[in-house]
Amino acid sequence: MERTSIRLGGVDLHSTIMNASGPRSAERGEIYELSAVHAGALVFKSCNLAGLEAPENLKNRGVEHFAAIAGELTARGKQIIGSIVGTSEDEFITVARILDRAGVAILELNLADDYVANSVAPFASFERLKALIGGVRGAANGVLAVKLPPRSQFPPRALADLLKSMQVAIAVCQNDLPKDLEIDLATGSVKGKLRALSHAHAMYQESENLLDIVAVGGINNGRDAYLAHLSGAKGLQVGSALMKEGAGALGRIDRELDALLGEHGKRSVSEIIGRLTFTEA
Numbered sequence: 001m002e003r004t005s006i007r008l009g010g011v012d013l014h015s016t017i018m019n020a021s022g023p024r025s026a027e028r029g030e031i032y033e034l035s036a037v038h039a040g041a042l043v044f045k046s047c048n049l050a051g052l053e054a055p056e057n058l059k060n061r062g063v064e065h066f067a068a069i070a071g072e073l074t075a076r077g078k079q080i081i082g083s084i085v086g087t088s089e090d091e092f093i094t095v096a097r098i099l100d101r102a103g104v105a106i107l108e109l110n111l112a113d114d115y116v117a118n119s120v121a122p123f124a125s126f127e128r129l130k131a132l133i134g135g136v137r138g139a140a141n142g143v144l145a146v147k148l149p150p151r152s153q154f155p156p157r158a159l160a161d162l163l164k165s166m167q168v169a170i171a172v173c174q175n176d177l178p179k180d181l182e183i184d185l186a187t188g189s190v191k192g193k194l195r196a197l198s199h200a201h202a203m204y205q206e207s208e209n210l211l212d213i214v215a216v217g218g219i220n221n222g223r224d225a226y227l228a229h230l231s232g233a234k235g236l237q238v239g240s241a242l243m244k245e246g247a248g249a250l251g252r253i254d255r256e257l258d259a260l261l262g263e264h265g266k267r268s269v270s271e272i273i274g275r276l277t278f279t280e281a
């Protein structure tokens with residue numbers, strides 16, 4: 001077992017590091033390149049039913065394009081995370097069903113994008129969110145993940161409870177840790193009082209280990225990864241570094257994380273997940 005391997009939402013992955021949905025994960029060639037250079041899970045760009053030309057950040061060829069690739073890669077043992085957008089509950093359900101049948105291991109509902117907020121408005125009420133997730137849950141067998149916006153009208157505890165009750169296994173949260181965080185990496189000790197340091201950390205604190213947290217945002221090197229794990233994240237998604245540097249960024253960050261774990265005498269990344277402490281109670 002590699003030091004950075006993990007069980008996420010009940011799925012065994014070779015690494016906690018994976019690409020974030022979007023960058024270099026839309027076209028066949030990009031996806032095959034990501035798959036070839038890194039053994040961790042592969043996250044598809046968000047897709048809807050028929051494909052989109054706009055908005056620019058959600059441009060995609062539609063779910064059948066991704067389903068065909070999922071079929072090929074899962075046959076070779078690759079763990080795929082499919083990401084879903086849509087403008088209606090029915091669209092989410094149909095896309096989820098197609099990806100599920102294609103062998104995708106984890107279905108990530110992208111509820112973080114304005115495109116979804118402005119159409120489905122999943123966070124308009126608890127009933128709306130429940131209906132959307134419940135509809136997908138009823139249509140697909142795969143592990144469910146929800147990518148959350150950094151802010152919603154729901155407090156983290158209420159949101160965590162709702163996700164758990166809907167059998168969502170994974171919450172993908174923002175890794176918005178303060179830039180000037182004073183932390184001793186060797187002990188995982190942060191200066192000051194016990195507090196939520198990021199969206200991901202807040203959701204980790206409120207989910208009592210019944211949800212697995214994936215952190216996304218600002219993970220550019222091994223130290224960023226180490227910190228995000230200390231704050232409770234079991235999985236980490238890399239976006240901008242991948243855009244800037246190419247697919248090799250995933251392996252580099254994985255190796256840097258592995259080296260830091262070794263330096264601090266850890267045999268597995270599991271030994272640091274959620275182990276932040278504070279100098280004041």
Ligand SMILES: Cc1cc2nc3c(=O)[nH]c(=O)nc-3n(C[C@H](O)[C@H](O)[C@H](O)COP(=O)(O)O)c2cc1C
Pocket residue numbers: 020021022023045046057058083110112147216217218219237238239240241243
């Ligand atoms: C060009 C581009 C396209 C993106 N497309 C998607 C997408 O299709 N679905 C999604 O959930 N997030 C998308 N994102 C957001 C990323 O998944 C990620 O949340 C964001 O880039 C923050 O991570 P980073 O700081 O490592 O870049 C996109 C980001 C970029 C830069």
